[in-house]
Amino acid sequence: MNTIEKEISNLKSSLLKMFFLVEGQWEKGANAIINYDQDIAEEISSSENRINAQELKIDNDCENIIALHAPVAVDLRFILSTYKINHALEHIADIAESIAKYVSDYNIAYDKKIVDEIRLTEMLDVFNTMMDCLIEAFENEDPSIARRVFKKDKLINKINTDAHQIIINNIDKYDKNMLLYLLSSIRKIERAGDSLKKIGEEIIYHLEAKVIKHSKK
């Protein structure tokens, strides 16, 4: 293994660690809002520091490899995609923290009936499956697995689109603040889903040198 191969192998390990940290953060966020668990919500805030530190480390590693090793071809694509995936993951972690903040900020749990009607749990499950696909695609360098997230993201978008009318229909039946927070959570999960889709695009760019963002997948 030459020097740049070693650097890239180390960077891959670092990004994989970032994936796992963010995946853990997301699971905690989902647990916090579904089970209205305030302890988990606090735990998320404290682990955010580790994620931020990992983000900075990966940024720095990317800069160093570009400056010191002048990567080209597949190596360059890996560095560029890693740099973008790193920021997308950090953004997702921020959203997880933001969703869980509801539990700390508001003293009424999401009502189970409206959670089921708006399909929040299903949305979170789809999100987790997307995250699993991306980790597997990244680790095994398999673009076909990365491609699976595009269809799943459409399902997340559909749940988000439907949520607005469901909230309107139920506006007089539940605590209004709770409903608005719930809608806000749905919107945030949809944005996080978009970030996962972008990560899928970056993995494909790295492995196949194809730019598929802004195109019909």
Next chain:
Amino acid sequence: MKYKLEAKNIDVFYGKLKALNNINIGITENAVTGLIGPSGCGKSTFLRLFNRMNDYIDSFKLNGDIYIDNTNIYDKSVLVDELRKNVGMVFQKPNPFPKSIFDNVAYGLKIQGINDKAFIKTRVKDALKQAALWEEVKDDLGKSALALSGGQQQRVCIARALAVEPSIILMDEPTSALDPIATAKVEKLILTLKEKYTIIIVTHNMQQAGRISDYTAFFYMGDLIEFDKTDTIFTNPKMERTENYITGRFG
């Protein structure tokens, strides 16, 4: 598409050794074409076909045709001296003659039998200006070229090549003996020169090929493995051997 230079079905032998194997390539006018590949891959042999430098090697044998402006330069009717007026060459190490800066640049004109001093003076000045050296040496043209820095010596050699007004410049690792500052000056000069000249450059420096070449050809063991636009070669090469070479995973 019309090319300034074309190689068709080129095989080159040095005795029994086949140095180039069925090379076909078209070189675009007013562009920089980089030739890359490991030592012994045939890139310098290929470069030297265009000014018939290999003719001096006893065991050299060529099959195929090399065209410049649609003329087969290995045709018996082609005069090699005339060909070399049109195809200048710059070598790896600066090789100024032990003469003044002026006489170095004027050398090609004088061996052509040109005696008009005013004409020579104008050409020398123009060539030094094109080589981005005029401002540094204009008050010292009588100084020995050997007293200049390595980077300045190489630009004297480039000016010497330009003075006879070629349309093609061949460069065989022209910056490998220069420091980064001198290298940057020569690279900047190459980018300026391509507006007027067609340039082919052999380089072992991948980053240099990326910086200055419009097209890049990758040679390996006498074969042309891949030839494409430089940004394609360095971001998304089609051939695995090209990728392995430019990413340093070769062998």
